[in-house]
Structure formats: C-alpha cells, structure tokens
Amino acid sequence: MIRKIYKFGGASVKDADAVRNLAQIVAQHKDEDILLVVSAMGKTTNMLEKVLANFREHDGNLGMEALHEVITYHDGIINGLFGEDANPEFGENIAGLFIELWEKLQKTEDPYDYQYDQTVCYGELISTSIIHEYLSKCEIPTRWLDARKYVIAEDEAHFRAANPDWDETRLRISKLNDEHIRGIVCLTQGFIGGTADGKHSVTLGA
Structure with a gap:
C-alpha cells in the first residue's frame, strides 16, 4: 500500500533545477511506496x-503566439x-500532447467552463510526463497514473468546480494491483479528474 503522499506545486517544478531537486527528494524515499502528486509547471495554468x-476571442494569431510561449517554456x-x-x-509523446491541446483549443463553440477543463x-x-521521463532517467522506478481515470467527478455538469465522487474514486483506486505498484513510485496529477465514462476531463473545485 502507498504510505506517503508528496505534493509538488507549480513553483516546485518550475524549471530544470526544480525537477532535479524533486528527483533528489524522491530518491531518498523511493523505497517507501510513495505517491507523487504534481501540478503544472510554474505559471503554466495561467x-x-x-x-x-x-x-x-477568435484571435488565432495571438492564440498561437501564447501557445508557442507554453511550448517554448516546456x-x-x-x-x-x-x-x-x-x-x-x-x-x-510530448509533441502528441501539444497537438491534442491545440485540437481542443479549436472547439470554441463549446461552453467556456467545459472547454477550460478540456484544455487546462x-x-x-x-508536467507529469516530463517528470516521469526524468525519474526514469535517474533509474527511479516510476508508474505514471492518469488522475482522470481514478479521481471521478460526482456530477459532470460542474466543470471547473467538480467534486469527487468519493465512492467511485475509492473503488477505482482500490483496483490498482498492489503487485504493480509495490516498491515503485506512483506519479499522478493534482487539480484534475475525469467523468465516469472516461470521455471528459474536469478540474476540481476548492
């Protein structure tokens, strides 16, 4: 069973040095069956x-310039x-994620709160994909978990302020095979979850 949870906010993974520091911390505790919960890097959400x-606002040029800043930063x-x-x-893999993001950004006919959750x-x-790769480079056995498959919203109508369905969330987590996570670091995302049907992303409410 996972015994310790380590949460790293955006400032804790804002640049390469910060990620190296994270890896050093994890290396000291990697035998403790820890769960890492990691945010977007730096000010990426903003x-x-x-x-x-x-x-x-239908300004594709400004949109692409702003997206290029995000890509360049990462x-x-x-x-x-x-x-x-x-x-x-x-x-x-990283390029594929940015392509998916760009595709989601095109769907401006969707309600704002819904599109927000599908893009942000x-x-x-x-962030977690980069960190997973770096931990692997450091020879720290790590399993990347998609929080959207485990933290399930109780009502998919509340985008940008979803509350977890705790019963379903506990059930999903309980199905993780201990044999597959024992003795390795588990890495997942903060702030996000998914709908029960697996079709939509959500961001979690306060």
Whole structure:
C-alpha cells in the first residue's frame, strides 16, 4: 500500500533545477511506496488560460503566439534535463500532447467552463510526463497514473468546480494491483479528474 503522499506545486517544478531537486527528494524515499502528486509547471495554468482566452476571442494569431510561449517554456525545461539525449519516443509523446491541446483549443463553440477543463488539464499531463521521463532517467522506478481515470467527478455538469465522487474514486483506486505498484513510485496529477465514462476531463473545485 502507498504510505506517503508528496505534493509538488507549480513553483516546485518550475524549471530544470526544480525537477532535479524533486528527483533528489524522491530518491531518498523511493523505497517507501510513495505517491507523487504534481501540478503544472510554474505559471503554466495561467499561461493556458491566456491561450484559451485568445482562441475564444477568435484571435488565432495571438492564440498561437501564447501557445508557442507554453511550448517554448516546456522545451527549455526538457533541454535543461535531457540535452541532446532525450528519448525520441518521449519527444513524440510530448509533441502528441501539444497537438491534442491545440485540437481542443479549436472547439470554441463549446461552453467556456467545459472547454477550460478540456484544455487546462494539459498543464498537469505535460508536467507529469516530463517528470516521469526524468525519474526514469535517474533509474527511479516510476508508474505514471492518469488522475482522470481514478479521481471521478460526482456530477459532470460542474466543470471547473467538480467534486469527487468519493465512492467511485475509492473503488477505482482500490483496483490498482498492489503487485504493480509495490516498491515503485506512483506519479499522478493534482487539480484534475475525469467523468465516469472516461470521455471528459474536469478540474476540481476548492
């Protein structure tokens, strides 16, 4: 069973040095069956809110400029962590996440709260993907968990302020096979969850 939970906010993973510090902390406790809950890097959530606002105001040029800032920011962290040694498959994974994000940004006909949740969640998904790759590079056995499959909203109508369905959430978590998570670090996202049907992302209320 997981005995300790470590939460790292955006400032704790804001750059390559911060991620290295996280890895050093994790290395000291990796035999304790810990769960890492990690936020989007730095001010990424605010940056994505700006991107979304520009797209919804039908200013594609400003939207793309703002999105490019997000991509450049994360590329800088990746380069700082891996240099020219980044795994090509990892690079493809990150590129794929940004492509998915761009596709979600096109759907400006969707209600704002709904589109917000479908786009802003990528801050956490990208952050934890980068950290997962770096922990693997540091030879720290880590399993990446998609919080949207485990933290289930009780009412999918409340986008941007979802509350967990605790019964369903506990059930989903209980199905994690202890044999598959014992002795390794589990890494997941803060702030986000999903609907029971697995079709939609949600951000969690206060």
